[in-house]
Amino acid sequence: MxxxxxxxxxxxxxxxxxxxxxxxxxxxxxxxxxxxxxxxxxxxxxxxxxxxxxxxxxxxxxxxxxxxxxxxxxxxREYATEVMPEQQAPRDVADDVTRRRWLISALRRLSPQERTVIVLRHLFDASETDVARDLNLPLGTVKSLNSRALAKLRTSHLDMELGARR
The missing domain is CATH 1.10.1740 (Rna Polymerase Sigma Factor; Chain: A)
Structure with missing residues (x-):
């Protein structure tokens, strides 16, 4: 090596x-x-x-x-092939699947910049300063993108909870 x-x-x-x-x-x-x-x-x-x-x-x-x-x-670009890749058998975890689908659906509603800030900030636990440096954005922009994105995610979460109660 x-x-x-x-x-x-x-x-x-x-x-x-x-x-x-x-x-x-x-x-x-x-x-x-x-x-x-x-x-x-x-x-x-x-x-x-x-x-x-x-x-x-x-x-x-x-x-x-x-x-x-x-x-x-x-x-x-993806190109079709003759051979299908092997797929793992799905696990029977309905709640996990529902939550993941909700999360991916909610993240898709965010702009690409908002989504990137949310993932870097909250999944990687990066500070706002680190996110600003990583994305080459002003600190204030990162703060406003994070705030706006969290508000959208909260709204999506409330919509999901209200839909589940009906």
């Missing part, structure tokens, strides 16, 4: 699941999320020599957000 590869492998194993969950929340599609998380790790590996002693996870968050934003601007 090259110098630092073992450290990168440890980093990738420790953070890949969290990056994939964040990518899923950003894209709403499990396949795109897996590809985005893998592409993020490729970008992190390419920069590993200069970021490994700093905060590689912050770099990965920024790379993931930028990658997903690029995909929104330039949608990825």
């Amino acid at each position: 090259a110098r630092g590869d073992e450290e990168f492998v440890e980093f990738a194993e420790a953070s890949s699941a969290r990056l994939q969950r964040a990518a899923y929340l950003l894209t709403g599609d499990p396949h795109q999320a897996e590809e985005a998380a893998q592409a993020t790790l490729v970008r992190v590996y390419a920069a590993w020599g200069r970021i490994r002693h700093g905060d590689p996870y912050a770099y990965a968050r920024t790379a993931l957000a930028n990658l997903v934003h690029d995909q929104w601007r330039r949608p990825m």
